[in-house]
Amino acid sequence: MQFSASLTLVVGLLLATFSVQGQTRPAKAASSPKSTASNLKLPEFSFTRAEVEAHVRFLASDELEGRRTGEKGNWTAARYIAEQFRQLGLKPAGDQGDYFQRINFEKVGAATSAMMMMGKDTLKLGKELVVMAGKPTDVSGEVMYVGYGLTDGEDGYKGRDVKGRILVAQGGSPDAKGPREIFSASAAKRKLATEKGAAALIELYSESIPWGFVNQYFSREQVNLPTGTNSTTPSVAHVWVNNANNQYKQLKEAGQSVTLRTSGRPAVAAPSANVAGIIEGTDPKLKDEYIVLSAHFDHVGVGKQGGSAYQPSDSIFNGARDNAMGVTAILEAAKALSQQRPSRSVLVLAFTGEEIGLLGSKYYAEHPLVPLKQTIFDLDTDGAGYSDTTIVSVIGLERTGAKAEIEAGTKAFGLGVFAEPAPEQGLFDRSDNVNFAIKGVPAPDFSPGFKSFDQEIAKYYHQAIDNPESLNFNYVLRYCQAYAHTARLIANRPTRPQWSAGDKYEAAGKALYGQ
Incomplete structure (x- = not known):
């Protein structure tokens, strides 16, 4: 592949896609011994491979340059999705009377220098020290230990003036186990320290993510939600110190002095948007x-x-499996459900910012366009890819109350359902569905077929060869049909799906719905 961004080609692809949709083609209903005459009249039984393929090929084209949040290709994808919603007649659900829920991300460059001196020890950038965020800083003084540093009422902060002080916080949180929780806790600490006017924040890192990975990750550009008190207030200088084996425990002690110098991490605006439309x-x-x-x-x-x-000949991470395939599924479902509407209303929602920490869905959960109390289910579709074209894999199948509909919806197109693939990976909490679950909304992840993270999955996951040419479009077609039909069955069921008894998100569901 060649690295290019030709507007002419982008427009051409858009027009080509619309023209494919506008053509009259014989319906290609998936064969299924369980398909009934009434079922076959439903729009999802008439999806065509050509239409599905056109969506995927555009969304995963070179011209969109990997759709990275905050980049032009990401906005082009958002615009494409919005225009599909418009063409289908979906009601705009955005924040300005259109289809966009705008999010003001910031692009944060890597630090070029940093060091910290304490006594005879000098900690260096790329070795014992990583810079998380903040403005250029050169500060010396005694440190103040604030515990986890997560809340104003915590013992570390309670009754103390920390303005202008160098704060030290324990890494993670009492509940943080995976990367999402660790990074979320760290951002919360930085936000609070910034609001309180601290001079710097040193976090003692001894969490589950290997330090080598942490070092590598934060030596690259990131895209984040801003954590300053407002758009003109840069966040406090924030560093992680490798505290494996508690080797720098003296930083918790009163009277310990340090000198911290960092180039900071320059931040510029990187706007993006979720895309939202409603079928009544x-x-x-x-x-x-x-x-x-x-x-x-x-x-x-x-x-x-x-x-x-x-490779130099192919530097674009096209993301056909992850997640042009999933976006195509919601577009096709939107088409089917708008042509023959179900009993309940449907919010079709395309998220930005998943690859940078599930931030688009996190933002939506905090700023819902439809009240969460009226949102009874989220059928998210995402995945690393597929290694079995006879199934779909559903993370949360047994937990979220719609097992019967999911099994019936997939069986209608000759596909089986495999529940909870790769359980050691904790996948339920690693896709956008989790941000609904945290609020109490039952939310499984409907994923292309796999049972484990085998070589076939690893071959394509976040690799430059994840492009449309590598897809089995006969399977992609059936996958989209199964997703759309499942969505219809859930939207038409007489009662709401419920969390399984004892699920860790059951209490949040009861609180949300007043049960």
């Missing part, structure tokens, strides 16, 4: 309840942005 339900009562159909449309970008090895 047909039932006078149930139409006030919504199911969400969601998929993330961003990917990891080009070259070093991708974080994996690449």
Whole structure:
């Protein structure tokens, strides 16, 4: 592949896609011994491979340059999705009367220098020290230990004036186990320290993510939600210190002095947006309840942005499996459900910012366009790829109350369902569905077929060869049909899906819905 961004080619692809959709083609219904005459009249039974392939080929084209959040290719993908919603007649659900929920991300460059001296020890950037965020800083003085540093009422902060002080916080949080929780806790500490006017924040890192990975990750550009008190207030200088084996425990002690110098990490605006449209339900009562159909449309970008090895002849991480395939599924479902509307209303939601920490869905969960109390289910579709074209894999199948509909929806197109693939990976908490679950909304992840993270999955996951030419489009077609039909069955069921008894998100569900 060649690295290019020809507007002419982008427009050409858009027009080609619209023309394919506008053509009259014989319906290619998936064969299934369980398909009934009434079922075959549903729009999802008439999806065509050509239409599905056109969506994927555009979204995963070289011209979109890996759809990285904050880059032009990401905005082009968002615009494409919005225009599909418009063409289908979906009601705009964005924040300015259109289809966009705008998010003001910031692009943060890597630090060029940093060091910290304490006594006879000098900690260096790229070895014992990483710079998380903040402005250029040269500060010396006694440190103040604030515990985890997560809340104003915590013992570390309570009753203490920390303005102008160098703060030391324990890494992670009492509940942080995976990367999402660790990074989220760290951002919360930085935000609070910034608001309180601290001079610097030193976090003692001894969490589960290997230090080598941490070092490598933060030596690259990131895209984040700003953590300053406002857009003109840069965040406090924030560093992680490798505290493996508690080797720098003296930083918790009163009277310990340090000198911290850092070039900071320059931040510039990197706006992006979620894309949202509504299909109104047909039932006078149930139409006030919504199911969400969601998929993330961003990917990891080009070259070093991708974080994996690449060849000079192909530096674009196209993201056909991850997640042009999922976006195509929600577009096709939107088409089917708008042509023959279900009982409940449907919010079709394409997320940005998934690859940078599930930030698009996190932002949505904090700023919902439809009240979460009226949102009864999220059917998210995302995945690293597939290694079995006879199944779909569903993370959360047994937990989220719609097992019967998911199994029936996939069986109609000759596909089986495999529950909870690769359980050691903790996948439920690693896709956008988790941000709904945290709020209490039942939210499984509907994924292309796999049972484990085998070589076939690793071959394509976040690799430059994840491009449309490598896809089995007969499987992609059936996958999209199964997703759309499953969505219809859930939207039409007489009762709401419920969390399984004892699930860790059950209490959040009861609190949300007042049960």
